[in-house]
Amino acid sequence: MTLPFPEDWNHALVVVAHPDDPEYGMAAAVAKWTREGKRVTYVLASSGEAGIEGMDPEEAGPVREEEQRRSGAQVGVRELVWLDLPDGDLADSPTLDEALRQVLDAYPAEVVVTTYGGPEFEPGLPNQPDHIAVNEALAEILAGKSVWLFENGPAPTHHVLVEDEDVQAAIRALAEHQVYLSVLDPATPVKTQARAQVYRSVARSREDNRVHFRLMDQS
Ligand SMILES: [Zn+2]
Numbered sequence: 001m002t003l004p005f006p007e008d009w010n011h012a013l014v015v016v017a018h019p020d021d022p023e024y025g026m027a028a029a030v031a032k033w034t035r036e037g038k039r040v041t042y043v044l045a046s047s048g049e050a051g052i053e054g055m056d057p058e059e060a061g062p063v064r065e066e067e068q069r070r071s072g073a074q075v076g077v078r079e080l081v082w083l084d085l086p087d088g089d090l091a092d093s094p095t096l097d098e099a100l101r102q103v104l105d106a107y108p109a110e111v112v113v114t115t116y117g118g119p120e121f122e123p124g125l126p127n128q129p130d131h132i133a134v135n136e137a138l139a140e141i142l143a144g145k146s147v148w149l150f151e152n153g154p155a156p157t158h159h160v161l162v163e164d165e166d167v168q169a170a171i172r173a174l175a176e177h178q179v180y181l182s183v184l185d186p187a188t189p190v191k192t193q194a195r196a197q198v199y200r201s202v203a204r205s206r207e208d209n210r211v212h213f214r215l216m217d218q219s
Contacts, residue, residue: 009110017130034076116153156212
């Protein structure tokens, strides 16, 4: 049993390590929130410049930023904040904590959502160290603060009911990561990859579609 996600807020920050992180699990919820008039800002710790195999980071960074901008636009997100920290090295970046503190001050929000911070999504499917670093830094910064901090991962506590139009917007959003996805899996069309991934991330039943989040311990 999960609780309905809180609704009495106006501004959420989605704080992640890389471009495409919002699209892998939570974009359908973002689409619903913005459709209902809420403000959502994406905060990206890195530009994902190490994420395209065979492409120079100096070339890949701008490509991935542009793909993320298009992707945000598909779900009503037009504010993106880039922290320009090193992709793949966030856990050892002494400035991650400070950069996150600054952005949380500069963009006050009632809700902060991030990617999962546990060691593995399921047995044999390890998490990525950058995701864990961002998640842990946020937990430390927001400890004791009256800001809801949610992660998108296993053992959910809350759900967002989304409509089919939100799911379709999330698929379009993930498909905007064209270069990234086409290098990741050259054999499968980008739209097919996007559809499969988004359908995996949304709990669909005859009654409704849900995106799940876990409220993190902020004591
Ligand atoms: Zn990532």
